[in-house]
Amino acid sequence: MKHRIIIVGRPSGWAKSAAEDFAMRIGGFSEIELVHVKEGARQAREILEKSEGWQRVALDERGKAQSTADWRREFDRWERGSGAKTAWVLGGADGHGEGFLQQCAVVKSLGPQTLSHDLALVTLLEQIYRVESWRAGHPYHRE
16 A cells, blocks of 8 residues: 655654654555645645545544554555555644545544644554554564
8 A cells, every 4th residue: 555644734853753763664564655734724725636646534533433453454445446545634733624524535533532733643653554564464463
């Protein structure tokens, strides 16, 4: 699979280091790129442009929370279908508008709790790494 992580804003400090580390690890199993967009009036348009031709997955508190095993089954299904190129979208401080969510193939939640933007990014990358390494037979994930 190919993963494009579209993030409104830029992580700093510990989150930047952790994101870079997980991106490097994920790169051992699948293609990944981090794309940053500036928060503001044009962010929705820019996100749509940068995710054109990719399966759009929004991370949003209104989305569906799933187990890691469910994520793996979804990755397997996406890889066989039209989701082999997946753009994961983390919105800005105000999240995503309803109009944007309607333009996404999938809306996922990382859980019912509120996470800081930086923590949500690192959590997403860790889950992608966990699933991709599991699919490759690496022992990182344990059942």
